[in-house]
Amino acid sequence: MRIGLLTEGGYPYVSGDAGLWCDRLVRGLGQHEFDVYALSRGERQEDEGWVPLPPQVSRVRTAPLWTAEDDGIVYGRRARRRFAESYGELAAVLCAAGRPDPAGAAEDASTAEADRFASALHGLAELARDTGGLVSALRSETAVRALERACRAPGAQHPAREARVPDLLAVAAHLERALRPLSLDWYEEDGLGAVDLCHAASGGAAALPGLLAEHFFGVPLLVTEYGVRLRTHYLTSPDASPAIRTLLAAFHGRLAAAIYRRAALVTHGNAHARRWQERCGADRDRLRTVHAGMDASPFAEVGEARGCGDPGTLVWVGRIEPAKDLVSLLHAFAEVRGARPGTRLRIISGAGGAGGAGGAGGAGDVEYLAHCRALAAQLFPDEADGPHAVGRNPVTFEEIGGPDLPSVADACAAGALVVSSSVVEGFPVGLIEAMFCGRATVSTEAGAVVEAIGGTGLVVPPRNPRALAQACLSLLRDPERRERLGAAARARALELFTVEQNTAAFQGIYLEILAHTPRHRVVLDDAGTPLPFGVPAEIHVPGPRLTRTASRAVTRGGPGWATGTPVRVTAPATEGVR
Numbered sequence: 001m002r003i004g005l006l007t008e009g010g011y012p013y014v015s016g017d018a019g020l021w022c023d024r025l026v027r028g029l030g031q032h033e034f035d036v037y038a039l040s041r042g043e044r045q046e047d048e049g050w051v052p053l054p055p056q057v058s059r060v061r062t063a064p065l066w067t068a069e070d071d072g073i074v075y076g077r078r079a080r081r082r083f084a085e086s087y088g089e090l091a092a093v094l095c096a097a098g099r100p101d102p103a104g105a106a107e108d109a110s111t112a113e114a115d116r117f118a119s120a121l122h123g124l125a126e127l128a129r130d131t132g133g134l135v136s137a138l139r140s141e142t143a144v145r146a147l148e149r150a151c152r153a154p155g156a157q158h159p160a161r162e163a164r165v166p167d168l169l170a171v172a173a174h175l176e177r178a179l180r181p182l183s184l185d186w187y188e189e190d191g192l193g194a195v196d197l198c199h200a201a202s203g204g205a206a207a208l209p210g211l212l213a214e215h216f217f218g219v220p221l222l223v224t225e226y227g228v229r230l231r232t233h234y235l236t237s238p239d240a241s242p243a244i245r246t247l248l249a250a251f252h253g254r255l256a257a258a259i260y261r262r263a264a265l266v267t268h269g270n271a272h273a274r275r276w277q278e279r280c281g282a283d284r285d286r287l288r289t290v291h292a293g294m295d296a297s298p299f300a301e302v303g304e305a306r307g308c309g310d311p312g313t314l315v316w317v318g319r320i321e322p323a324k325d326l327v328s329l330l331h332a333f334a335e336v337r338g339a340r341p342g343t344r345l346r347i348i349s350g351a352g353g354a355g356g357a358g359g360a361g362g363a364g365d366v367e368y369l370a371h372c373r374a375l376a377a378q379l380f381p382d383e384a385d386g387p388h389a390v391g392r393n394p395v396t397f398e399e400i401g402g403p404d405l406p407s408v409a410d411a412c413a414a415g416a417l418v419v420s421s422s423v424v425e426g427f428p429v430g431l432i433e434a435m436f437c438g439r440a441t442v443s444t445e446a447g448a449v450v451e452a453i454g455g456t457g458l459v460v461p462p463r464n465p466r467a468l469a470q471a472c473l474s475l476l477r478d479p480e481r482r483e484r485l486g487a488a489a490r491a492r493a494l495e496l497f498t499v500e501q502n503t504a505a506f507q508g509i510y511l512e513i514l515a516h517t518p519r520h521r522v523v524l525d526d527a528g529t530p531l532p533f534g535v536p537a538e539i540h541v542p543g544p545r546l547t548r549t550a551s552r553a554v555t556r557g558g559p560g561w562a563t564g565t566p567v568r569v570t571a572p573a574t575e576g577v578r
Contacts, residue, residue: 001514002033002212008206009041010493012050012060017039018201018226019051021502027054029501032510034058037378039065039205044139045139047295061186063522065205068180071133079127083137084146086123088176090175093117094250097159102168114261114281117254125182125212133183138176144168146176151243163243170240171247178251181208183548194216197513198489200259204229204252207259220264220517222509226292227426228268232255238467257281264513268508269427270448292427293502296494299436302413309439311479314472315345317400317408318422318430320349325444326372326487329421330395334379337394340476344394347372373397411435416482417475419510422446423462427485432455432497434491440482442471452497456489 005011011022026034034057040046043066053060075083093116128134137143151160163171165373186192186209198210200223212219229391230252240248260266260282267290268274278284296303309315314333318324326347333345349369376395398405405411412418418434418441425447432452441457443449450459458475460467477484495501525531 001196001471001510002035002190002194003029003510004198004210004219005034005036006038006198006200006206006210007036007037007203007243008065008204008370009045010038010201011039012036012053012057013040013045014048014051015045021226021293022201023051023202023271023437024295024499025503025506026057028499029485029507029510030054030056031474032056037192037209038062041180041415042066060192063186064178064182065177068135068183070139071135071183072169073132073136075131075137079131080128080142083134086120086127086143087137087143088146088150089116090120090124090312091147092153093120093254094247095150095153095156114254116259118258118261121182121211121255121258123214124179125187125215128182129216134179135176135183138172143176144172147172151247157246158389159242159246159278163247167241167243170244175250178205178255181205182212184209187212187216189217195219195221197510199510202227203231203256203259207263208255211259211262216261218517220513221259221262222267222513223259223263224267224290225273225277225422226269228280230276230280248326253280255568262287265509266519267509271451272426272448288504288505291496292429292500293499294429294436294497296433296436296498298407299409299412299433302409303436303438304491305413305438309413309416310344311342311416311476312342313346314418314476315346315348315412315415315418316420317348317411317418317434319421320347320369320372322368323422323424325421325423325463326368327375328463328468329419330372330375330379332421332465332468332472333395335466336472336476337380337472339469343394343476346398346411346414347395348398348400348405348414350400350408369397399425408433409437412439416440417442417472419468419472420444421462421468422449425449428452435497438486438490439491440467440475440485442475444468453489454492456485456492515559 005022005026007016007018007022010016013028027554036057036059038060043064047061052062059473089386093113096113124134136222149162150156151163151168158453175503191211192198192209193216195213196219198213200207200210201224203223203225207221210219210223213219214221215253219511257280260277260280262283263286265288266282267278267288268277269290269292271289274287274289277287313562314336317330329345329347333343336343337446347451376393376397380394382393400408400411405414412434416439418431418437418439420428420431420441420443422428422444423446425444427448428443431441431443431449434472435453435456441453443453444462444464445459446462453459458471460471475485531545
C-alpha cells in the first residue's frame, strides 16, 4: 500500500521530534511505499538536512511552518465574502466555547460546536484550494475585525470579551501560523489524493493535512501521539494574557477534537496519553495502544550477563531538572545511608545538554545541578575508608560518554538498583532502558511509570523520601528478589517495548484500516485502459466501516462500480524523489 507519512518538525530532518521512531517504522515496513509530507519548524532544521532515506520512500514534499511569504493574492468580492463567513464562524466557535467536553452534560451542544468548527475549517480549506492560498487573507485587517466581533458578541467567554487590540493581533498571528497547512499545494490528485492511507506522526499541524485529505478525497487518517500535543499547548505561554490563553486553548482543543472525530484510528503509547485523547473527544472504540519501540540490542550484553552490578550502589540515570526531584532522592538516600552505611549513589546524566531519545537526555538544568551538588555536600560529608585514605562523597555526579560510562547500558549496569524519583513523567524511557538491562527498579508513581514497569519493580508515591528509602532498602537487603525482578523486567521490556513489536503493531493497524476503508479507484495500464483485476475483489464486500461517512471522491470515468480518480499502475517520479 502507499502511505502518506505526515510529520511536523521531525522526520526526515536530522533533528526533530519523533524522527527516530518514524525512521524505524519506514525501514521496518519495506513492503509498503511511503510518501513523506514534512513541515519544518525552523531554518536551522532545514539547513541540517535529512537523514538517509530507504528506497521505500518514493517522494518527500516539505513546507516551512515557521515562515510564509505573502502570496500576493487579491480576492474578489465573492472570495472575500467566503473568507469573512468561514473565518468569522471559526472565531465565533473559539469565543463561544471553552475546551471540548463531549462526555459532559452538554454533549449535544458540544457536538454542534464541533460541527461548526469543522465546517469553518473546511470552508477555509476549500477557499485556499480555489484561490491559491490564505496567507494574505489571514494576515488582513478583515481577520482581526472578525475576531474582534466574535469576542464582543453576546455569549462570548468573559476572557474573550476582555481581549484588547494587542491580544487580538497576537491571536490572529497565531491562527495564521497554525492554518498555514491549508494553503499548501499537497491536496491534489497526484498528491495526498494518491495515497491509500495518511499516517500523522503527531496531532496538531501534522495531522491537519491528513484531515483535509480525508475531506477532499476520503483518504483514511491514522493519528499517532506519543506525547499529546494539546497538553503541550495548555502548558505553554504562561505569561500571556487570559484572553490569549483562552482563545488559543479553544482553537487547539477544537482542532484536536476535529482530528479525533475524523480519524479512522488514533494510537497512543500509554494510558496517560489515552486519557487525554478521550478527554478531548476521541472515541474510545477507535483508540489503540502501541507502545513506543526501542532498540534492545545495545542492552543485550548487560541484560544477559550474570550478576546484578555493585550490590551496594544505587543508580539514577536521566536528565537533571526539577521535575526529576533529585532533592527527594538525596533525602531518601540519607535514610538509606543511615541503615546501610556503605551504600553509594551515582547520579548519571547524559553528556551535553541537547537531550535526545535516550533516557539520559542531556545534562539538563545547570542551576538545579549546582543546587543538588550543594545539598549532597551538606548531607554527606566526605568520608575516608581509613586514616591514610582520601575522603570522598558517597554521592557522585557523572556523565555518560566518559571512559567509565561510555553508554546508557554501562550506566544502568553500574549498580544493583536503578532509582527514579520524578514528580512529572511521560513515558519513562530511562526505566525501560534499565529493564532492558535486567535491573530491578524503584520509582515514583508519575505519568506512565506503573503501566511501563507492571509488577517488575517497586513504586512509591512522589515527594515521599521515606517511602522511597524503604523501598530501596527492601531490595538492597534481598538480592534474590532483586534478581528475580530484574529478570522479569527484561522479559517484559523485550515483549512490549521493542522496535519489532512497534512495527508489527502498525502493520496490523494499516491492514485493519484499509480493510474497513479501502480506496476505490480505477487502475489503468500504460495505454490508459482499465486494468482487469487491478483492484482486489475483496474490497467490494460490504461491511462495517471505521469512518462515520463514506468517501467524498467523485467517479471520473471507468466502470460504474468504482469511485475515485483513475491511477496508473506505475506513476512517474515527481519532485523530491529519493
